[in-house]
Amino acid sequence: MDLSSPSTNPTYSSPAITSPTTTTTAITTLATTTSPSSTPSRYENQKRRDWNTFCQYLRNHRPPLSLPMCSGAHVLEFLRYLDQFGKTKVHNQTCPFFGLPNPPAPCPCPLRQAWGSLDALIGRLRAAYEEHGGRPEGNPFGAKAVRIYLREVRDFQAKARGVSYEKKRKRPKPRVTATPQSAPAPAESSAG
Numbered sequence: 001m002d003l004s005s006p007s008t009n010p011t012y013s014s015p016a017i018t019s020p021t022t023t024t025t026a027i028t029t030l031a032t033t034t035s036p037s038s039t040p041s042r043y044e045n046q047k048r049r050d051w052n053t054f055c056q057y058l059r060n061h062r063p064p065l066s067l068p069m070c071s072g073a074h075v076l077e078f079l080r081y082l083d084q085f086g087k088t089k090v091h092n093q094t095c096p097f098f099g100l101p102n103p104p105a106p107c108p109c110p111l112r113q114a115w116g117s118l119d120a121l122i123g124r125l126r127a128a129y130e131e132h133g134g135r136p137e138g139n140p141f142g143a144k145a146v147r148i149y150l151r152e153v154r155d156f157q158a159k160a161r162g163v164s165y166e167k168k169r170k171r172p173k174p175r176v177t178a179t180p181q182s183a184p185a186p187a188e189s190s191a192g
């Protein structure tokens with residue numbers, strides 16, 4: 001047997017390592033040009049957590065509560081329940097530090113949820129309620145009692161903590177829809 005000896009195999013300069021070509025993964029994000037500062041995913045996560053918290057509250061409620069049974073009064077109950085987890089010192093009117101933004105000494109006044117936290121929470125829950133099939137007209141987070149309660153909390157905390165919660169806008173215009181008018185129309189209001 002004559003074993004055919006392997007002939008001189010030509011050495012190929014083969015590129016063994018396949019260099020990773022620049023694969024550009026085209027991630028087409030939705031146009032979020034309107035709000036570049038706020039990250040929507042973080043808001044969504046917070047909203048989901050808030051919704052879970054509220055649903056858990058309903059499950060633990062005595063007597064038991066289901067979502068369709070939920071009214072504005074129950075939302076107020078929920079907000080007061082959350083106060084025990086608050087971290088904002090809100091002075092009683094009898095406290096000597098009532099109205100002081102930076103009290104010089106500790107006092108036995110309770111810790112509460114800050115108005116800004118509650119206001120944002122209600123906004124998220126209101127949206128979540130409708131995302132979970134709730135009807136807008138029956139939305140307990142949009143109930144008048146809830147709005148009144150939030151306003152009262154804001155006003156009282158502003159007084160108690162000596163902090164102004166006034167926003168930049170002065171005229172309360174609740175329903176600002178996108179007006180198709182392009183002209184600015186600098187009309188100076190002479191008479192209200």
Ligand SMILES: [Zn+2]
Nearest residue numbers: 091095107109
């Ligand atoms: Zn106090």
